[in-house]
Amino acid sequence: MIRAIAIAALTLLLVFVPYLPAANPPGRFLAQVRIEHGLQTRLWGEDRAERIMERALAMNGALSSASPIPSDSQAPDTGRMKQAAAREMEQVNLRFFGNAYFRAIDALLFLATYRLAALMEWLPVEGFVMLALIADGLITRILRSKEFKPHDPEWFALHTSAFILLVCASIVAFTVPVSIFPSVLAGLPVAGVFFIGRAAASFHRSR
Secondary structure (H helix, E strand, O other): OHHHHHHHHHHHHHHHHHHHHHHHHHHOOOOOOOOHHHHHHHHOHHHHHHHHHHHHHHHHHHHHHOOOOOHHHOOOOOOOOOHHHHHHHHHHHHHHHOOOHHHHHHHHHHHHHHHHHHHHHHHHHHHHHHHHHHHHHHHHHHHHHOOOOOOOOOHHOOOOOOOOHHHHHHHHHOOOOOOOHHHHHHHHHHHHHHHHHHHHHOOOOOO
């Protein structure tokens, strides 16, 4: 069950995410960043919202090597090439990588990194809750073992599958140019840790 759900979720993820840049222009993703930056400013204030933007820009710069669009620093040295061949190579790169689809991929990547940067702002606030959920699952697992209660493979499979679906849905949500309110963003790691804790509580423990 877990394997089938994981394969199905990953397949849908690999199909849906590359479709988004084809269905939306680059400006749609950048406009969504501006909208959500306004939401973060109203929630956290000017200073922390700027910190989120700076973190997103730093992350986007670090991930620029993953983009399919070559930057100037990654371009081959054409100093020794013949002028005609260099011009032809430049035109090929411009036609192939300069279209709207690849520009939309870059904009999608920036939207995803901005949302990840905003999510990281919540982690210190929610850290205690997430640790408590993990500890509760582990303690429940130990108590069940001491009381000779059988483990629950059905609940383990259910919570593990729910965690896999949540992770894949979160990745898709991070790339969709639709507003995600900060409260919804804050609930994602808590929900994920809850499913992990419940799966740990139902996992078999040898006595």
